[in-house]
Amino acid sequence: MNALKDHISFQASTLALREKRNNLLASNIANAATPNYKARDIDFDREMARQNGDSPVRMSSVRHFDSIAGNGLSGVKYRQPLNPSLDGNTVEMAVEQMEFSENSLRYMTTLTFLNNRISGLMTAIRGE
Template structure:
């Protein structure tokens, strides 16, 4: 009998990738905290997770016959974050304390998903070995 990884692993196989993308966005915000005019970015996690689990993808336009067709799985729409602090005069909307908290929260949830997936794989391994 074949193993269905979608059924065995559930939604957690997709949350790992979306959490990684979210971590990249938050880390970029923190790195750009002193850049004048930089606008903090974020993502709607639920929409990104739906897109990842549905296998939604976009294809790139071919503008030349010699171009190689390509597509990319959608990892969620990147949005600008609503500023939570008054403008400091340079147009930067990054709130470093908020970004650090979001990063920590995202990393804890990412690790929880990895731990959950690890447990699922251990269970599958035991089932295959007949233990």
């Protein structure tokens, strides 16, 4: 049974992380007019590397900086705005909509991969 779990676990964990990121991006879009709201996001590649036990990319100098600043909540970080607003809100609709669209497309792609894996397992079980 562990072999079956191992066969689909990567796509399943990817799907869960994509869903978490979609929820954060949707929350950013919903709060675009909220004063002092800070846009949040997940660095997907680093989170997947962390979940798989790989070491994330490290900065080689203290003068390097991320485009996403950490807050310590399990990979959820605050996005640094390109154009800060006067009311303190860091949501930039064009960025959020682009990130949401890209993440949704990747979510659907991951779901397709997961469905194909499950279909392949079902074919093997039936002996077809």
